[in-house]
Amino acid sequence: MKTALVTGAARGIGLATARRLLDTGWQVAMLDRDEPALRAAAEDLDGASVIVADVSDPDQVARLPELIAADFERLDGLVNNAGVADFGPIRDTTFERWRTVMATNLDGPFLMTQALTGLLAVRGGAVVNITSISGLRASTLRVAYGTSKAGLAQLTLQQAVELGELGIRVNAVAPGPVDTKLALAVHTPDIRAAYHDAIPLNRYGTEDEIAAAIVFLLGEDASFITGQVLAADGGFEATGIGLP
């Protein structure tokens, strides 16, 4: 049975992805640094295993290949979904806040993919990085978050080009706004109203709509697709309108 590791799987888009993968016949290892939330989420899912780890910690990530090999015979998919958001302009963004965002959103996928390339290469696996429409456009509020996601989009291309010879595909999903704890913390009423107006489908996406795009890119139906950043955003990117 195919096995995928999903980071940031305790809630939100990561949890929806774990659920959808399980529903479509994958084995799933759910990874998160929030142990109580992770264990509670996994209890509701039949057959998921849990790994408590922080993707920004090189020592914790270095232990993952051994942990995964102990539980599973193979690793076919890696979803680098764990992310944090911190909205603010350059002048209000301390170096500490900048580093916190970069550590999870950019260092994390770098460390994870580097650590798990050996396992993924055994049978030619796939990686899906979760970027954001905030990484496709500049805005006054997203100096750290937007830059981290733009970096992750470029990391996706770098990884796709380099790991192709190992049979590993690497793509990204760039979600538009989705009502999760992350978005609720940074989307003010003004931002929400502006998104509703600007998005051609006039609504936020759902966690499961993003999970569907992730599972597609991870699976066999996408076997000749690599190095792509797929916007799942209700058409926002097509409008050319600036981020609210």
Ligand code: NAD
């Ligand atoms: P969320 O806050 O609901 O869930 C994120 C999960 O990641 C949490 O369970 C958290 O504990 C975990 N996490 C955070 N840092 C971690 C770390 N260093 N190590 C391990 N686990 C960690 O967020 P979400 O909205 O589901 O976001 C998932 C991804 O989608 C993120 O990368 C986010 O940037 C991206 N995204 C979200 C939206 C949106 O509107 N919600 C839009 C575009 C992109």
